Amino acid sequence: MKMLKGLLSVLLVLVTLSSVMGKPDTTTPKKEKRIPQTLSRGWGDQLIWAQTYEEALFWSRSKNKPLMVIFHLEDCPHSQALKKAFAEDKVIQTLADEEFVILNLVYETTDKHLSPDGQYVPRILFVDPSMTVRADITGRYSNRLYAYEPADMKLLLSNMQRALKFLKTEL
Amino acid sequence: MKMLKGLLSVLLVLVTLSSVMGKPDTTTPKKEKRIPQTLSRGWGDQLIWAQTYEEALFWSRSKNKPLMVIFHLEDCPHSQALKKAFAEDKVIQTLADEEFVILNLVYETTDKHLSPDGQYVPRILFVDPSMTVRADITGRYSNRLYAYEPADMKLLLSNMQRALKFLKTEL
Numbered sequence: 552m553k554m555l556k557g558l559l560s561v562l563l564v565l566v567t568l569s570s571v572m573g574k575p576d577t578t579t580p581k582k583e584k585r586i587p588q589t590l591s592r593g594w595g596d597q598l599i600w601a602q603t604y605e606e607a608l609f610w611s612r613s614k615n616k617p618l619m620v621i622f623h624l625e626d627c628p629h630s631q632a633l634k635k636a637f638a639e640d641k642v643i644q645t646l647a648d649e650e651f652v653i654l655n656l657v658y659e660t661t662d663k664h665l666s667p668d669g670q671y672v673p674r675i676l677f678v679d680p681s682m683t684v685r686a687d688i689t690g691r692y693s694n695r696l697y698a699y700e701p702a703d704m705k706l707l708l709s710n711m712q713r714a715l716k717f718l719k720t721e722l
Numbered sequence: 723m724k725m726l727k728g729l730l731s732v733l734l735v736l737v738t739l740s741s742v743m744g745k746p747d748t749t750t751p752k753k754e755k756r757i758p759q760t761l762s763r764g765w766g767d768q769l770i771w772a773q774t775y776e777e778a779l780f781w782s783r784s785k786n787k788p789l790m791v792i793f794h795l796e797d798c799p800h801s802q803a804l805k806k807a808f809a810e811d812k813v814i815q816t817l818a819d820e821e822f823v824i825l826n827l828v829y830e831t832t833d834k835h836l837s838p839d840g841q842y843v844p845r846i847l848f849v850d851p852s853m854t855v856r857a858d859i860t861g862r863y864s865n866r867l868y869a870y871e872p873a874d875m876k877l878l879l880s881n882m883q884r885a886l887k888f889l890k891t892e893l
Contacts, residue, residue, distance in 0.1 A: 584768065585767075585768050585770070587760040587761070587762050587767040587768075588760060588761040588762070588770070588771060589758040589759060589760055589761070590758070590759040590760070590761060591758055591759070596756075596758040597755065597756050597758075599756070599759070600759060602761075602773060602827070602828070602829070603774045603775070603827070603829060603831070604774070605829055605830070605831060605832060606828070606829035609829065656773070656774070657773070657777075658773070658774060658776055658777040659776070660774070660776060661776060
């Protein structure tokens with residue numbers, strides 16, 4: 552616990568330092584201005600993101616749209632590379648916008664179904680509007696079934712299209 | 723190690739956010755440009771918000787800071803009025819920034835402890851770093867114990883100060 556705290560304080564120094572770059576804020580003399588955090592975190596600023604898994608599941612059921620959950624980390628180069636490819640792929644962005652409920656998380660949920668083969672990043676899981684995790688929709692890598700790389704955008708697109716064929720229709 | 727990495731990433735998110743944001747998007751001709759959603763939702767753009775309850779609990783334990791959870795709705799005039807008062811109160815903003823882990827939610831969690839007397843908005847609950855919901859810290863209204871109005875900022879401030887006296891210290 553002590554180590555965690557030490558680490559935290561070191562990193563919070565970094566957080567504070569990073570805000571030094573922003574414009575000076577005339578209302579809070581003690582601090583520099585921070586740029587507000589976004590829900591998209593760079594995965595598509597023009598898309599509408601759910602904030603939490605509970606919210607995403609509710610939207611998925613209500614709208615009868617599949618849910619796409621992206622687990623990533625800001626300090627993971629694989630996550631960053633995938634994010635760039637994902638954000639720049641217009642077909643995927645449009646399909647995500649129109650046909651999916653989307654959620655990106657940097658922190659694991661308590662639902663074990665979202666980590667069928669472990670907690671690693673980046674990984675992408677689809678959840679059916681019936682609230683079933685589509686563990687059958689996998690990427691290219693047998694050791695990390697839900698991992699994608701920037702070169703896998705076509706596979707990801709085809710997996711999104713698979714996810715649109717629901718396991719159970721609620722009609 | 724997973725926890726450490728998770729922690730690192732959460733904090734590095736904050737460090738790197740500035741690079742993620744801001745650039746105008748010229749790539750989506752079909753739609754009007756949307757303003758990226760923020761985690762603050764207007765409750766304090768200069769504060770650092772947790773995204774999910776799980777994340778907030780983790781930060782609270784790690785930093786040994788109490789957690790303040792604000793439940794609200796965008797189309798609720800009482801929520802909007804409280805938000806304005808909260809965001810404009812410099813003392814509360816500074817105290818929240820320096821001494822609390824903060825989370826605002828427009829969707830309920832699965833944790834019933836966060837709705838001791840029902841699910842309504844706006845309501846504010848405090849959670850101890852020992853992960854105990856401080857149901858003893860209440861507002862002015864006996865029928866909705868955790869509701870606050872814009873006129874209640876002094877009471878909210880004093881409740882924040884109460885929350886800083888932890889139930890159990892981890893020293």
